[in-house]
Amino acid sequence: EVQLVESGGGLVQPGGSLRLSCAASGFDFSNYWMAWVRQAPGKGLEWVANINQDGGEKFYMDSVKGRFTISRDNAKDSLYLQMNSLRAEDTAVYYCSRKPPDYWGHGTLVTVSS
């Protein structure tokens, strides 16, 4: 059974940093593109970033480019999202997903507020 479990969310002040993690199991993690998707409270889904199988290709939505970094550790079956210079508008539930996305985690809430 495919499982994706996010962690690392919480409350952070504007301008601060946070690192999200996603532990994958039930499939050959190293064979799949992975992605982060977010959803602000009461809003729609928003694709954030993709990473290919070996981490050599990464793509980001415009508003997080230069602030967020997606990465992975295939030895640990783990996906990460390093978020720097956080803004109030980054407040959302962040989901880890296997591209296209087909499987999703339950999400971790990031709140950016003073």
Add this chain to the structure above:
Amino acid sequence: SYELTQPPSVSVSPGQTARITCSGDALPKKYAYWYQQESGQAPVMVMYDDSKRPSGIPARFSGSSSGTMATLTISGAQVEDEADYYCYSTDSSGNLGVFGTGTKVTVL
């Protein structure tokens, strides 16, 4: 930036057919995917590659795509199908993902 446009809401009576559209310029060349999201839950994929249904998704869900529009059809909608539905695809390069604006389906 690339956008996918959906109607904000669709309302049907139980047993009727609900159709949700998704419009985007790259859809003639890129697959559409559809997700159902119930309140407070993670999304669930109900259609992939325009018209393929994942295992466990009821046969009343079907998908199609023609030109710049993809459509998710719920034939004989049930009360339990009430949820938000989102389409997803990529831009023409295939590198950037994009979700549709979302459609709230009401069955009453």
